Each structure stands twice: as C-alpha cells, then as structure tokens.
Amino acid sequence: MKKEFEVISQIIQSNKRVLDIGCGDGTLMEYLKIKQQNDVRGLEPQKDLVQKCISKGLSVIEGDAEKELVQFPKKSFDYVVLSQTLQAFLNPEGVLDQLLRIGKQTIVSIPNFGYWKVRLQLLIKGTMPITKSLPNEWYNTPNLHMCTIQDFVNFCKKKNIKIDKSMCLTNEKISEITNRNMSYKNIFSQLGIFLIQ
C-alpha cells in the first residue's frame, strides 16, 4: 500500500465510520475495513472500479461527488477521506464544504503544485509541468484546480477551516508541516495531507 494510505490509516485508527471519496479500486477501504475494523463506505465515479470494490465486499456507490454528497446526513461519518482528487472537481470549494458537513473530521490530500520540479519545468522549459504525480499533458489532465500546500493552508484560513494536522510526503518520507518549515515544505514535498474540520 502506498505511503499516503499508511498515513491516512494511521490517522483514522480503528472502529470508526469512514467515507472514502473517489475510492478507486478500494485499496484503502479494504485496509481500513480488514486491518483496522472500520465501517467503511466509498463513492467512485468509474463503473469498473465500483464493480471491483463490490466484488471485494466493499459498499461503494457509483456516483460523482459533486452531485452525490448532498444525500449524506450531517456528521454521519467520523472521517471523510478525499485523496488527491480535490483539484479535479469543477467546484472544489463546494465539495470541501460538503465534506466538512458530512464528516466530523476530513482528511484531504493534494498533489503539491509548489514542488520544485513542477516550478522548474514551468520556469526553465516554459511548459506545463509533467511529473510522477502529475503525469498528464495540459490538454488531457483531469486536474482543473491545481494548488500548492501554501495555497491550501491559506484557503483554510480564509474559510475558517480548522487544520488539526498538516503533514507532507517528501520522497516517500512523512513529516509534519509547521509555520516555520512551511516555505521549505512547499518546495520540497510532493504531497500534502491535511486533517481538517
């Protein structure tokens, strides 16, 4: 399982109600369910992935988070997880509002557009960046609203969203983001992981 999921499952621990949005083939859900006895649900827009999840015994609903989240009651999950998908929504702000409404706490991870390799490509080559975590060309990328770790933190401040934990992945190593190391992490980390409410 990828490092990001390890971090997320450590935050969640056991016996919690979890909603995984954009759960893909259910790798994280399966781990949370079997290894940590969590009560897990998923939402996924791609049919074949939904079928994969159902065959693993995971309760996943086929649907688009931008439309489907309204049906979940307020604070009906201990954790709502959104892994590297926020940037792909038409209205990320609206989705985030829904996440905060449904979940007692929300875990959001974002690919960091402030990562130095991304910056360098735009600066030196003058082309839209292509990296391991952003593998698509500008014309076929699903990512509509890229942001940096700093952007996300600023956004939370502006919206009065409380950040309980902010962490980042730098070459598969996990570390904490603090006010003091923020500009450093914003250059050297590929991924930001936030626990918010």
Added chain:
Amino acid sequence: MNDEIKNIKKIIINSSFELDCGKTIKNFPLAYETYGTLNKSKNNAVFAFHALTGDQFVTNVNPITKREGWWTTAVGPGKAIDTNKYFVICSNVLGGCMGSFGPREINPETNKVYGTTFPVITIRDMVRAQKYLLDHLGIKKLLAVTGGSMGGMQVLQFTSLYPDKTHSAIPIACSASHSAQNIALNELGRQAIMTDPNWKKENSTPDKGLAIARMAAHITYLSKQGLQEKFGRKLQDKGSLKFGFDADFQIESYLRHQGATFVDRFDANSYLYITRAMDYFDLEKQFNGNLSLAFKNTKSKFCVISFSSDWLYPTIENKEIVIALNACGANVGFVEINSDKGHDSFLLDVPEFLKTISEFLNSTYNEINNNEKRI
C-alpha cells in the same frame, strides 16, 4: 398439465391473514420451489422474488410450461447464484397463477373460480405471505434476498418489514414507489384485458386482451437501441412490403409471438391483480413520505443495481433507494450496469451484471462465515 400442477410444492397458510385491503383470508396455498441444498448452519439460503409474470420455477425447465425457468441465466450450478453453493428459494406470489392463492383458484363458497371477486392484494401482502414459507423451511436468517422489477420491490418491502432477517439484499431495476408512467403502462394492459369481450365470461378467457397487454408491456422491457439493433426495419418476408396489415416487419411478428405464447401460461385476472399490486406499491408513503424511515432498523448490506438503458425503472429511481439508505446510515453499494437491453437486462446474459451479483454474494457469504468462525 393438471397432474403436474398437483405436484407443485405448497404450504398452506392456516392462520387468518389480514390483507392490506382489509379482507381476511385463511387456509390458502403458497406454491414454492427450491434449488440446491440448505447447509447445516442454514446460512446459505437466497430468496429470489419473481417479477410480474414470473413464478417459482427460477431455473431448469419449468415443469408446467416446459420452458426454461425465468432466471436460468443467473441461477443454477456454477452460475452467478450458484446452486451448488446456495439454497435458492422462490415462491409464486399471492395473486399468481402457478399454484399460489390467486384469482384462478376455486372459491369454496361458490364452487367457482374467484376471478375478479378475488381480494386486491399488495406487495406487502405478498411478502408477508412469503415470510410464512421461510418459517416453514426453518430459516432464521437468509444470506440474501434478491429480485428484479417487482421482485426488487419485494426485496425492499422485505428488508423494511424484517430488518434482521437477511444478511444482504440485492434489489435490481426497481423502484420504491411506482411512477405515473408505470401506472399508465399497467393501466393500458389492464384495459386491453378488460375490454376483451371474453373477459369475465364463463368458460372463456380474454386471450386477445391479455396478448395485447403482453405486447405493450414487452416493448417497455426493451430499449430503443436494443430494438433497433435486433430488428431495425427488417421485413418478415425478405421480399417487399405487402401493403396491408399483416406482420410485415419482424418486430411485429416478434411481438405477436410474445403475446400469443403468453396467454398459454398466464391468467388474465392474475395479470390484473399483480399489476395493481405494483401500482399500489409506495414504500415512501408507508412511512409518511420519508423513505429512509423504511430502512431505519435495517441490518442488511445492500447492493442496488440498475441498467443504463432501462427506461421503465430508470437509474434515477433506483438511486432514490440508495439515497434513502444512505440517509439512514445503512450499508449500501450501488452500480449502474451498462447494457442496451433495457429493463429485461436483469433476465438476460449481461456478464458485468452477473459478475456483480456473483461476487457480492460470494463476499457476503465469506464474511458471515468468517464472523461465525470468530465467534
């Protein structure tokens, strides 16, 4: 045919049974069939509810009609609902015409068939009657309840009435309350039957009306694209148009055939009663307009399935069920299967669909067996 009908398995429900219409019935038969073997821990039973024109003969050859069972694609040894592994139960619904108490039965008070003096029944009545069968078979908790179309409505009603009687539920291509469009289409079929001069006549049956009802209904089970691909404008005789009203087009003769063969196996009054039961089905109304209350106490794991080209019970109506289940925190998964075969997809060989039920059942079965071992 009469001998075969006598051999149909039945239970007699002795207790007085109050129907939703207010009438009480007593000592009435409920016909059923089972496939596979009930295991020692009695945790491998799957209850399949049939649709409007189905019966208890889910798979193999139906001994009465000599045709294949209605869900042979999904049920049988090695199939999605594997009878080598699961014990499959199906009963003919109340109001049906395959041995269960229905309008074709003889009223002991008049010595005549009930016909339209039969009481109006509901989906809830059907499900409550089937619960007696479960008790008779000694099954405390089912592995799954499943069914498509009206079978799916029974699944919803069952899980609502008995929140702890099944580990899982697979409602397929159905709705929690019958839409105006569906009521309209059912009314069309009923009018075809009731305006047939042979309806209600002694010693005759409204075959023409019933055939037309079936033809109209059959169109609603398919999709525009499916029809176009299968028939297009193909002519019955390769030559040319006949400039008359015989069946020039293949689709016409196909529908005529569907109508003609249907009357041999189905009772026109059963058709009236069962379509009525479907129209009256409104689970939302049973819970004062809040569908999620219907599932408030449910302990079952749901897998709701719809089909992309089904316009009779479209995805949006199936999703209403998912939304209600989510709203009460129930355990629910949902997938829309891509198929151009319309509402009938659930009866046909649609691999993605069959795979989904097979794997969902399998994972549920493994889960409960692992839990039992742990305890």
